[in-house]
Every structure is written in structure tokens, then in C-alpha cells.
Amino acid sequence: MTWFLLGGDLYTAYTFVAVPAVMFASGAQGFFAVPYTIIVYPLVFLFLPRLWSVSHRRGYVTPADFVRARFDSRGLALAVALTGILATMPYIALQLVGIQAVFEVMGLGGSGNILVADAPLFLAFAVLAAYTYSSGLRAPALIAFVKDALIYLVIAVAIIYIPTKLGGWSGIFDAAGEKFAAADDAAGRPEGFSFVGLGQAWPYATLALGSAMALFMYPHAVTAVLSAKNRSVPRRNAAILPAYSFLLALLALTGFMAIAAGINPVGLNGKPNAQLSVPMLFEAMFPSWFAGVAFAAIAIGALVPAAIMSIAAANLWTRNVYKAFLKPDASHAEEARQSKLVSLLVKFGALIFVLGLDKSFAINLQLLGGIWILQTFPSVVFGLYTRWFHRWGLFAGWAVGMAYGTWTAYNITNPVTGTQHFGGSTADIPLIGEKGYVAFTAWVLNVLVTVAVTVVLRALKVAEGVDQTSPDDYHADAGEPGVRDAPLPQPGGKAGSPAEA
Template sequence: MPVPDTEIDIQGVQLTIFILIFALVTLLGFAASRWRAANLDNLDEWGLGGRSFGAWITWFLIGGDLYTAYTFVAVPALVYGAGALGFFAVPYTIVVYPIVFFVALRLWSVSRARGYVTAADFVEARHGSPALALIIALTGIVATMPYIALQLIGIEAVLKTMGLGTQEFLGTDEWPVIIAFAILAAYTYQAGLRAPALIAFVKDTLIYVVVIAAVIVIPYKLGGFDEIFAAADAKFEASPNPNDGITLADAQVLGYSTLAFGSALALFLYPHCVTGLLAARSRDTIKRNMAALPAYSLVLGLLALLGYMAIAAGVKPIVTDGKADPNTIVPQLFDSQFPAWFAGIAFAAIGIGALVPAAIMSIAAANLFSRNVWKAYLRPQADEREQARVSKITSLVVKAGAVATILVLDPQFSIDLQLIGGVIILQTLPAIVLGLYSGWFHRSALIAGWVAGMVVGLSMLYTTENAATGKAHFGGSLYRWSDLGLDTDKTVYPGLVAVLVNLAVCVVGTVVMRAGKVPAGVDRTAPEDYRADHVPARPH
């Protein structure tokens, strides 16, 4: 029997506050072009903010980059639907910073010393392989595109709760999202990385205010955390899925652990994370941020608890076209528990939380195309001005592509694309991360390892089913060992298995290549580059 759609009236107060805050952010975005006035026709200035951001700006920028609107709506939604498994995002954002501390410093230093704008720039110089650099660049672009599209899901969830997104205009009901991204495209084109850096201050301040209010007010109204956990436990006890619960089932432990660890390894390989790091002023700035960024993990843990609060509050997802949208859980919770004016602030925080990372992601993807495709293969003679112009245009194309993805594809399929993106980006780890510490790996072996990792990872994802949704392929982030004929109910994260295969091929391949005296690439970096901490004159 079809499920009737949820009827949501236009919420005037919430919508007004949302529009006012969005307008403020838009003004900040355009004003950012005059912030720290510089020649924005230079790629270093437009794409990396002049590599001049200090500790505070970098903290807000990277925080705004990593903790996206999708995180704020999807993590609680997963907790709401599955329970403890949804908390995997909390340990992985804690584990990631000690790991990245050592990697980020070396990547920042060698990039500063040699003028690299992307990780692919470094790979080309370190391994002496333009082909490998192109693979890394295209991998980054492919993995980033669905990530940008997913930011739209966060905005859509908020718009649905306020009653928008159901009325057609110019032949589409997605017109509010299109307008929002058109405005984002305009000020990002004009101001580059300075726009999301400035807006991140507003975004993160709003997020902290909303989260603190939520974990105080909502539990108080619901009778305390005892009542909240009791309601969640009762729901999962009645679930037909034996793995749903407020604690992990034995079969979930391996999958949960590998998913968290694999996600931690992948996080800072994404181009937008690299862009945030390379925009920092000094090594000391990176050190301070790796020590301070776990504060966001505390917020993420509190956000995850909103999933249990939604259960206790009796919140139901909005249904459109006969399908329930679990990403509307948090907006629906705020709508039911807060006065309209504060719910409007909360919705604005989620909306801006989509714009900041989307801007950085589009800039990062554009930089990869400009430097490692356009200049490397199409226009080797392109100067800094031309590279900046190509990056600006590409950033518009990337945003348009993200919007088209949402318009054409089922949003749930976009989520699956992002899942695939995580496995894909993880296969760049040997060339980038290990390359920062050793030039031993042979360029041909690194390419072979990338191919092997891709084949294994995508094959495992392809055969993963989802009984709840009826999907036969790409149905989840955990692979069942039973699909290999083993008598076990344990699962594992495909990305981690794939990168282990990748590494094994890289090692064996390098030994074979060196034994066969196959010429290796010329390393154009120097040992002192990896410890550099100078700040050259800003180009104009």
C-alpha cells in the first residue's frame, strides 16, 4: 500500500530567518574578495587564499570543510535508523588527527617549498610520473563530485521541513537549491577560497550554538537521557534486524572498526582537505589545528545523539513521492522541539554548513583540473593567470554538475556514489602518504597497485546487497564475508581491504621492477623540502 506524502505548510518565521542569515552569508561571500586584498587572477591567491591563513582561520576553514551539512543530517539519521553503528563517525574523527599530524606537516612543507597546489603536483614530482599524477588528479575529482552533490541533500532536508521544495517553478521543484548554489557559484568565482574561509566563522558559530542548545533543551523536554535511551532501546528491540541496537552486535564489531579506521585513512586524502591544509601559513599553524580540531568530534558525538532524541520525541521522516527521507529527521526534531525563530537559526546553520564545504570542494576539484589536466596536458604554456581563470570556470562547471546529479539521480543513489568515492580516494594513499616518507616505490608499481585496489574495492561494493531497500548492488558500506563462501556473519569495510591489496601490489611490483632494472622516475624533491617552514613573498 503506498505511503501518503507528508504535507508541510510554509513555515513563515523559520523561512524568514533562514533567508536573512543566508543573505548575510552571501554578502560576506562577495565581500571576501576585498578581504586581505590580493591579485585573485593568481591561482595561489584564488585557490589557496595566498597560503596565508593563520591558526584561527585555518581551524574554522578545515572544520567547515570536514564537518559538512550531510554529516549533520546523515549521522543522526543513521543512529535513528540503526543505532550504535551510526556512531562510527565519532571514533574515526578522533583517530584521524594523530595520523594526519605527521602526514600533513610533510605535505605542507614540500608543497610550500616547491609551490605545489595539489597533491597530484607532489606525486608527479616525487615519483617522476605524469601518468600517475593524472590518475591521482582524476581520482580526486571523481571522488569529490558526489561529495559536493550530497551537500544539496542537507539543504533539501531543511527546505522540505520549511515547506519548500514541493512547489514547482520553471518546471522543477528543486528551484530553491538551484538558486542557493547559483549564489554560491557567483561569490566563489569572485573570491575563491577566501569566501568559504570567511563564511566558516558564521557557520561554525551557529553550529556550536545550535548543538549546545539542543543537548540541553531537548533532553530536558523529553525527561532526560534515561528516557531517551529507553525509548531508543525499545524501538530497536522491536526491529526485525537483529543488528539494530544501542550497542553493537558481535557481528558488527569488525565491520564497525574497519569502517572507522578506513574512513580515518581516507578523510585527508580528499582534495578539499588538502586544499585547506595548503592554505595554512606555517607548520606551526598545522600543528595547532591537529591538536584543536578534535573539538569538532565532541560536537559530532553530541549531534549523533540527536538520532536517539528523535526516537524519544516520536519524530517521523518526511515522505515525498511515497519515500521516507531519513535525512529530514534532524530538521523535523528541531521543528518540533524549538520555537520557530530558533528553528530558523538551526536550519540556517545546516544550510550554511552545506555551502562552506561545497565551495571548498569545488575549488579543490577545479585546482586539480587546472594544474594536472589543463596545464599538464592541454596547455603546458599556461601561466598563473590562465590557470586561475580555468580554475574559476571549472569551479562553476563542478557546481553545475553537482546540481545536475541531484536533479537527474535518486538522492539515495547519490549517497551510494559518495560511498564509492570513499573507497576510490583511499587508493591514492600509497602514492601520496607513503610518498611523503619514501621515494622507494616504483611509479609503475604504484599504478598497478591503484588498479588492483580499484578492482577489489569496487567489486566488493558491487556485490553488496541491502535487504532493507531491495538494492542488489552498492547496497552499503560493509561487505559480508559470507559472500566469499565463509560461514560467518562478520563484515568488513571494502576500502580497507582494497587499500591493503593495493599496498601489497605496490611492494611486490616495486621489488620486481627494481630487480628487472626498469627505469624509475626522477625524484625532483629534496630531503630538506619536507621540513621547510618558510613563507615566500605572496605572488601578485
Template sequence: MNAAVLAAAVPARPVNGAALAVLIVIFVLVALMGFLAARWRVKPAERGLKSLDEWGLGGRGFGNWVTWFLLGGDLYTAYTFIAVPAAIWSTGAVTGFFAVPYTIVLYPIVFLLMARLWSVSHRHGFVTPADFVGGRYGSKALTTAVAVTGIVATMPYIALQLVGIKAVLEVLGLGNASNPFLADLPLIIAFVVLAAYTYTAGLRAPAMIAVVKDLLIYIVIIVAIIWLPSHLGGWGQIFDVAEKKMAVTNPATGNPVGSVIPGAASYSAYWTLALGSAMALFMYPHSITGVLATKSRNTIRRNAVVLPLYSVVLGLLALLGYVAIKAGTVPVGANGVINPQLVVPQLFLDNFPGWFAGIALAAIAVGALVPAAIMSIAASNLFTRNIYRDLIRPDATPAQEARVSKITSLVVKLGALVFVLAMDQSAAINMQLLGGIWILQTFPSIVAGLYTRWFHRRALLLGWAVGIGYGTIAAYNVINPATHAHFGGSIATIPFTNIPIYIAITAFAINAVVSVLFTLVFRAAKVKDGTDITTANDYGADEHDPKVAKVTAEEKLLEPAPEAPIL
């Protein structure tokens, strides 16, 4: 590309002093809040956060407001804020703007499913989605499959948050140093501080920081979306210029670069990307952690009504991709090559005074710290509850669980850091793409279980395996037309047809069919099924309904031991 060649002649970018100063001040304030959060709404007896309920779920007491900020920070990650406008800037609507219907369709699904998951988890003290699957199906294999899928899918997601911070630092002119260690030092410092306050304060740290991050994001977006278009000649002109860019023929494919309005051929890709991503998002452990940290059954439902406000912000932010085309933003990386992911940070730096650009960049960087913290906590909880406790130390005490989880959170973050520093950035993006396909394969086990116990545990495991197998192979076979690399995208045709759709949806359909068919087969063959420790009443329980552990303890005091097991 000639643009890249042109860019290579540009000298190393200067450091913007004002923007950097604002970024550092906000980062230090946020770090202080992170450490202070260790004592936020903690009863004196609970100091030190010596159980997973306290460390990993913030005491299970977040109300409407905290949950709104926490989930907003958790779901709308910095990477989304970087990658969605980047996709719009490069290829237009289909690969980028689907994020808006995705985050619309998301909330009816959340409304439907998550109150039931909250209730059953409240009654039984479940901390992770795999805990629920274990309680419902009584299958160690299925529990482990769900837990491992969750951990593996979350790791690259954390790495991508680092990619988001890196984009901000790169635009600011850090990361140019010839010494690779010095170039990465700001990122390493940011992550060590993050790891330290997550270790100390657990989920309370991101919950508190999310408030700051969200307010910053809202201010920045409202200013940008009002000021930039009026400064650049209005939306009409912005879209005209964007249409011209998208109509240019891409030499690698012979087709136009992209489209501003999706053509009929990409309708199915557009809606399956939206639906598949929406179904997958609340299977991710970090989303479920946010749900289980709430105080009552209806907190998540009330939030499903007001969380879409963030989708408006996301939609406006996506449009900044087109704004950047009109503004002539040139996102050049530290290595002199065009990197679309730098487009939004660069747009702010070019068009606003240094201090305001600093606030915008800080909002993105802090926006990476919040989900990175929650994701590492969620992955650690999965490891602790469903691998350490279920498979290695069944008699682990709550204090031991909390200790293992805290240490695991450090390991998880270190892993993500190494991932980003040692490997090519595209490795993280490929893994994240696969992660989305994989995590959707836990949907039948988790969601069907909320409504019915009809499915056989072994059929669900088989469906999961087939779905993951198909999804991985299909994603591998997508070739990038420009670079000829594998994992070139997440769209493939449905087998035996020529309809291109999101691979995760095809894999999910195969998974569901296998689960149904083999449930029938295993039931007919009378293959032994696991025990279900939940009852119909658990799925409607609210905060004042007693927890099962408490009830059974009282029963033991009141009644003689029952002859048959209670459940």
C-alpha cells in the same frame, strides 16, 4: 512499512514563516560576506586573484583561527550533520556513531602526515596532492590517476551537500509545488549564488563564511543538547526507548533493526569504518586544500590539537538521532514517504520556536555551502594543474591557471546540481560510498611518498588500479536486503573469511601488498623509475625557508650554469 502508508495520508506540509524568514536573512548575509571576501586580506597588487595561490589557496596565509574555522567547516559537512543522526535514528550505533572514533583517530594521522606535506608543497609551490605525487615520482600516469580519483571522488560529495540543503528546504515546506522546476527553484538559486561568490572570491569566501556557520552550529547544538533531554525525561528514558526500537525484528533480514551498543559481530565493522574513513579523509583534495592554505608548517599541527572540539559537537549531534526517537519525530518527505535524512531538521522544527528552528536550519544549509565551495575549488585546482597544465598546456601562466580553475569550478557545481536534480538521491549516496573506497587507494602514493622514495612509480599505479577494481566490485556485490539493489552498503567480508569489515580497508590492504611486491619485481627487473625533484630538506621546511623556485633563480644569477642538472 505501515509508517510510510500513514504518512502518505498527511496533507502537504505548511510553510513555517518565521523559520523561513530567519533562514533567508542568514542566507543573504552569508552571500554578502562571500562577495566581500574577494577583498579580504588581499594586497592591492593581487586584486582579482589572478593565480591559483591567491584564488585557490586564499593567498596561502591562513593562521590558526581562520584555519580552525575553515577546516571545521570543510570536514564536518552539512551532509555529515544530516546523515549521522539519520543513521543513528534508523539503525543505531554501528552505521552512525563510528563517526566519533573516526574523527578522533583522524587527528593523530593529520598531525603525523600533513606538516610534511605542507613543507614540501611550500618549497615547490604544489597546489594539489597530485602535484606532489608528480614532483616526487615524475610519472604523468600516476599523477593523472591521483588527480582523476580526487575529482571523481569529490563530485558526489558536492552533490551530497546539495542533498543536505534539500533536506532543510523540504522540511520547511518548500519543494511541494507540483511544477518540478518551481519545486527545485530555491535550491537552484542557492547554488547559483554560491557559484558566483566562489568564482569571485575563491577560497576566501568559504573561509569567511565558515566563521558564521560554525558559531551558529555551536549555539544550536549546545541549546538542543541541554534543553531537549531535560524536556523529554532525561537520557535514561531516551536510551530505553531507542533500545526498544532497535530490538524490533526487521522483516527483510530477520535480524533486529539495529543496536544501541554494538554486538561482538560488528566490532570489526565499527573500527574499520572509523580507521578507513580517517585515513581517507585527508586524501580528499578539499582537505588538502585546507592544509595548503595555511601560513606555516605548524598551523595544521596546532589545529590537529584543537579541531577535535568539532568531534564533540558531532557526537552530541549524533545523539539527537536517539532524541528524535523519544520525541516521536516523524520525518516525512515532500512525497509523503519516510526519509530518515529529514529527522534532525524535523526535530528542530517540532520542538523549538520558529525563529530558533530557523537558525538551526540555516546553520545546516550554510554548513553545506562552505564544503561545497571548498570541494569545487579543490576539484578545479586538480583539473587545472594536473590535467590542463600537465597534459594540455605545459606553459600555462599563473593567470591562465586561475582563469581555467574559476571556470572549472562553475562546471563542477553545475554537474553536481544536475546530478542531484536529474538522478535519484541514492545515486549520489552510492557514488559517495564508492568515492570513499576509491580515494583511499591514493593513500600509498601520497603518504608513502612523504616518507620514502622506495616505492616504484609503476608498482604504485598497479596497486591503485587493483585496489580500485576490487573495491568497486566488492561494493557492487553488497545487496540491500530490503530493496535488493546493488551498492547496499560499505561492509563486506574479507575474501576467504567471514569477518565483515569496511571494503575500503580490504582494498587498501590489497593495494599496499601489490605496491610492495611489484616494487621489488620492477627494481629487480631494473624498470626505469621517474625523477624526484624533492630533497630530504624540503620535508622540514617552514614559512621562512626560501621556496625552491626563488633559490634556483638566485643561483642562476650567482653561479655559472652547472654541468649536471642540480637535482
């Protein structure tokens, strides 16, 4: 089931719409998603079993639960929880953009006033909100089977059938090579810059590494991991999951297929929109009935993860903010009400991200979420291995990383679209003089500050709190003494989580 949910999380609008859009417009740069998913597996292997064990021994459901007990710090736990909620919003926003792209290619929307122009977006939002508000986490689990079946069907047909119509993979790569050679030539870049990432090593590698480290910090991913039956399941999954990477890589190349097919993704408002390239490719290549199936796959593939994400963020709020700070003696009914309300608010937040930020590359929404969520990595992952870091050192590192990351991302412009703020996800790395993923730069700064402040606080003998975990907790497995099943929100089940009520 974890395997299933994790797979469900990987195949989102990110895979179907955002990554191919970057491939279509910028070339090789978008392929960073492949090394990203490749290095997720060794990362999973390293820390998820420990997280599983300590969480099941001590009854933790969220990363904030763990941080609070490990470092005896309500402040640090609050920071981790709020970061999780914030970072989930742009990730959901990406799903909304994916659904919107499908609706737009189907002919909804237009160039009139804001209501008409953004009709596909509001419709996408309404569908998502109605979908989760009525049925909670049960809905995604039930529909996940349908979703995966549809997605596999569409992927299989797309990667086998479309190349035969476009002169095979050689024809596809030749067309992409020509496009990017001309673009590089015009921009005065070396040949191969866009097509095979020549001279782009730093942004490519930092985007891959930063994204991989960020993936399992997201609340919905942690929920999926903790719902595994025993501590080996995540590890065993790590060995199975590469099948997903393989399909993701092929899907990324649908961006090149769109180039070979001569797709010109112009939105109904008359502006170019790379996000439309894959839906338009499907429309051009498939008979209309199967294009309909493909659109449904993309839309459901965005809807289900968006639902899982917003529920996970809502649970984080209810458990680690509402109950921990605002109303410790809240009744079950009150918790359930909070969950539903916040789940809705998180989606409104996502909507604001879609409306407020540059959508020319939807992937930047997910990457913005990564900038924030990665700042919780030291508290969670380092915390799984050592208690050496001081709670206020971790807090200071988090604060500096968040501030630096947000400020740097805010100042990124995109000259092509004329965007003044949040126009991209890579910026110059201080001292190195290369461009890199802001999340990663901020994370390095975060770690440096954490270490420095820890050294100072330890020298001053500032109280470090009491660790509520024991070394044994990090190795416990299912069936061993003290390891609990509940109260994890089991997908499809009713255990524990108020949002399912």
C-alpha cells in the same frame, strides 16, 4: 586559520544531516563517525607536517604536484588528480542532499513531476553555483565566521535544550534502545546489534579507519593544511580538534533525540527519508524563529564546504590536468576561465550523483568518495616516507584498487529500498568472511599489488625516475632557507589561485 578551515570542513551536512540520519535509522552503526574523527588526530600528526614541509620547500599546492615530483611520473600524478576531482563530487552531493533536506522540511517541493519533486535539490544547486561562481574562495572565508557562530549556537541549544524536553539523556537512550530492540527482534538479530553495535566490529572499525585515512587525501583538506603558517600548526591543531569530535558525537545523538521525540520523517513525496529526521526534530522542538536559525545553520554549513570542495577540485584540474597536459603555456585568464568552468562542472557532477544514486542514506555518497580517494593514499603518504615503491607499482595498485572498489560498490544492493547498485558501502571482505568498508578492502588490495609490482619492477631494473625532493625537504620549517610562503591559496587572501580572480 587552518584550525578554522579544518573545523569548517568537519562541520558539514555530513555532521548535521547524514550521520544523525544513520543513527536514527540504524543505530550505533552511525556512531563510527566518532572513532573516525578520534583517529584522525594521530594520523594528522604522523604525516601532515612532512607534507607541509616538502610542499613549502618545493612549491607544491596539490597532492598531485608532490607525487609528480617525488616519483617523476606524470601518469601517476594525473591519476591522483583525476581521483581527487572524481571523489570530491559525491562529497559535494552529500552537501546538496543536506540543503535539500532543509528546503523540504520548510515545505518546498512536492510529489508532482520531477521538476516539482526535485525543486529543493535544484534550488540547492542553484544557490551553490551562484555562490561560488561569483566570488571564488573569498566567499567561503568571509562567510565562515557567520557559519561557525550560527553552528555553535544551534549545537549548544540543541544539546542542552532538547534533552530537557525529552526526559534527559536517559529518556533519549531508553527510547532508542526500545526502538532498536524491537527492530533487532523482528529481524532475528541479537539484542544490542543496532543499539550498541554488538557483532558489528568489522564494519564499524573499517568505516572509522577508512574514513580517517581518506579525510586528508581530499583536495580541499590538503589546501587547508598547506595554508598553515608553519609545520607545527597541523600538529597543534591535532591537539585542539577533539573539541570538534565532542560536538560531532553529540550531534550524532540528535538522531536518537528524533527517535525519542517520535519524529516520523516522511518526505513530501510520501516516502520515508531519514535525512529529514534532524531538520524535523528542530522544527518540532524549537519555536519557529529559532528553527529558522537552525535551518540556516545547516544550509550554510553545507554550502560553505561544498564551495571550498568544488574550488579545490577545480584548482586540481587547472593545475594538474589542464596546465600539465592540455595547455602548458596557458595564460592567467585562461586558467581562471578553466577553474570557473570546472568548478561548475564538478557541481553538475555532484548533482548527477544525487539524482542517480540511492539517497536513503546520504552518508553513502561521502563513503563512495572515500572508496576512490583512499586509493591515492599509498602514492601520497607512503611517498612522504619512502621512495622504495616503484611509480608503476603505485599506479598498478591504484588502478586495481579503483577497479575493485568501484565494481564492489556498484554491486551492493539495498533490499530495503530495492536499490540494485551503490546501495551501501560495506561488503564481504574476501578471505576474512566479515563485512567491511569497501574503501579499506580496496586499499589493502591496492597496497598488496603495489608491493608485488614494485618487487618485480625492481628485479627487472625498470627505470624509476628521478626524485626531485631531498631528505631535508621533509623537515623544513617556516623561516628556514628555501621555504616559501607562496603560491598557496590563502583563505581570504588572493595569493596564487586563479579561482579567486
